[in-house]
Structures are given as structure tokens and as C-alpha cells.
Amino acid sequence: MDAVAGELLVRDLGRCAYEPVWRAMQAFTDARGEDSPDELWLVEHDPVFTLGQAGRPEHVLAPGDIPVVQVDRGGQVTYHGPGQIVAYPLLDLRRLKLGVREYVCRIEQAVIDTLGEWNIEGRRRAGAPGVYVDDAKVAALGIRVRRGCCFHGLAFNIAMDLEPFDRINPCGYAGLRVVAMADLGGPAGLEAVKPVLLRELARQLGLQPRAADATMAA
Numbered sequence: 001m002d003a004v005a006g007e008l009l010v011r012d013l014g015r016c017a018y019e020p021v022w023r024a025m026q027a028f029t030d031a032r033g034e035d036s037p038d039e040l041w042l043v044e045h046d047p048v049f050t051l052g053q054a055g056r057p058e059h060v061l062a063p064g065d066i067p068v069v070q071v072d073r074g075g076q077v078t079y080h081g082p083g084q085i086v087a088y089p090l091l092d093l094r095r096l097k098l099g100v101r102e103y104v105c106r107i108e109q110a111v112i113d114t115l116g117e118w119n120i121e122g123r124r125r126a127g128a129p130g131v132y133v134d135d136a137k138v139a140a141l142g143i144r145v146r147r148g149c150c151f152h153g154l155a156f157n158i159a160m161d162l163e164p165f166d167r168i169n170p171c172g173y174a175g176l177r178v179v180a181m182a183d184l185g186g187p188a189g190l191e192a193v194k195p196v197l198l199r200e201l202a203r204q205l206g207l208q209p210r211a212a213d214a215t216m217a218a
Contacts, residue, residue: 008207009039010198013214018048018069018080021088024216025151026072028090032149038096038207041088041216042194045080049168052076052142059169066164073152075129075142076172083160083180085190085197087153089205094148096205104129104141107154110200111139114156117196118186130171136179140171156197157181159188 013021021043028039049060049068052075059077060068066079080086093103108124111131115122115138122131122138131139139156159182170176182188202209 006206006208007037008202008205008209009037009212010209011039011041011212011214011216012194013041013043013216015044015046015082018045018050021045021216022069022071025088025090028216029146029149029151032090032092034092034095036092038092038205039090039212040198040201040209041090042198043086043088044082044084044190045086047079047081047164049077049079049164050142052078054172056172059172060167061169062167064167066167071152073142073144075140077168078140078142078155078171079164079168080155081160081164083158083190085154085156085158085193087156087197087201088151089153089201090149090151091205092149093145096207098205100143100145100150103150104143106204107141107201108139110197110204111154111156113200113203114193114197115181115184115186118181118184120181120184120186128171128173133179133184136177137170138179138181138184156193158186158190158193 055076112122129141157180165178
């Protein structure tokens with residue numbers, strides 16, 4: 001399929017195990033050409049800890065029954081689980097004329113503006129990618145760029161059990177507090193947040209979203 005100028009195909013994958021989605025992102029990125037469409041995959045993962053390329057195993061303190069997967073994104077260790085929106089923008093950054101730093105800034109801004117919809121003030125923290133509310137992390141970022149195209153992305157805590165974060169040093173920071181939107185007076189479900197986050201991501205990227213089927217295909 002050729003890209004339609006300015007279009008973002010959106011696939012809502014529902015709840016999925018982590019590894020098949022990761023492998024499909026890799027395959028999509030490896031197979032895409034200059035005319036391949038940009039896509040955004042939305043997913044809610046089964047419980048998993050992921051350890052980025054810079055990740056140090058000692059930051060996984062006591063995983064218990066939750067699997068740990070070593071992956072090819074940047075960053076340290078994080079947790080994915082039910083009640084969290086994971087958004088994977090699969091973009092040709094060269095075509096969008098975006099550098100990596102600017103791209104990360106725009107993704108963060110989309111989260112900040114989404115929080116603002118519910119009068120929650122999100123902020124960046126120098127040297128620590130992600131979005132924070134009163135020094136507690138509400139969204140984590142980890143990306144990979146290959147041949148000018150990005151994959152992996154954003155994990156946004158909406159209404160979830162935060163206990164697994166106690167089993168790790170989140171993003172490599174011992175004692176880092178983590179929070180979810182529902183604990184800040186925001187929605188208690190993903191479906192209220194998804195359309196707002198999608199709108200803000202599309203606005204930051206200058207793309208027009210279009211719903212596509214939930215098939216992860218290269």
C-alpha cells in the first residue's frame with residue numbers, strides 16, 4: 001500500500017501479548033519503503049517488563065511471575081500491563097522532516113495536552129524522557145529508529161494496578177514514583193482517553209488519522 005500524503009493509519013489492536021506486537025513492528029519497519037504509509041498502533045499489553053538496549057538487569061528487582069523481555073528500544077526497564085495505553089507510532093521521520101529529539105518532544109507534548117483535557121498539569125523533566133505530574137511519572141517513552149523510520153513508542157498509565165512498578169527501578173531510577181490518570185482525577189477507562197490522545201498525536205505529527213483494521217502486517 002502506498003502512502004497517502006499526510007495520512008496516519010490507526011490500528012486499535014486491543015489487548016495483546018507483548019512479543020508478537022514487537023516482532024510485527026520490526027517486520028513492518030524492515031519491509032517498508034519510501035511510499036509505505038505511516039501507522040499508529042494502539043494496544044493494551046498483558047503484564048510484562050521490558051528491558052531496553054541500555055537496560056541493566058539489576059534494575060529488575062523482583063519480577064516474580066511477570067516475564068522480562070530484552071528488547072531493541074532505547075531506555076531502561078519499564079512495565080506494561082492492563083489499564084495502560086501503549087501507542088506505537090510507526091513513522092518515516094525523514095518524510096515528516098523530524099529529528100529524533102523533535103519527535104520525542106512532540107510525543108511528550110501530545111501527552112501533556114491530553115492530560116490538560118482533564119485539567120491535569122503534565123511536565124517534562126530534563127534528561128529523563130517522559131511526562132510527569134508532581135514528580136511522578138505518568139507516561140514513559142522508548143523508541144528505536146532504523147533507516148530513518150521509528151518504532152516502539154509511548155506507554156501512558158490510565159487506570160491500572162501500579163504495584164508491578166515496585167518490582168523494578170522504573171526507567172532506571174530507584175524510587176521513582178509512578179502514577180496513573182485515574183489517581184489524578186482523570187478517567188477510569190482507556191476508551192475515554194484514546195480519542196483524545198489520538199487527536200493530539202495526529203496534531204503534533206501534522207497527520208490526518210484514518211481507522212484501519214487491526215491486522216499487524218508488514
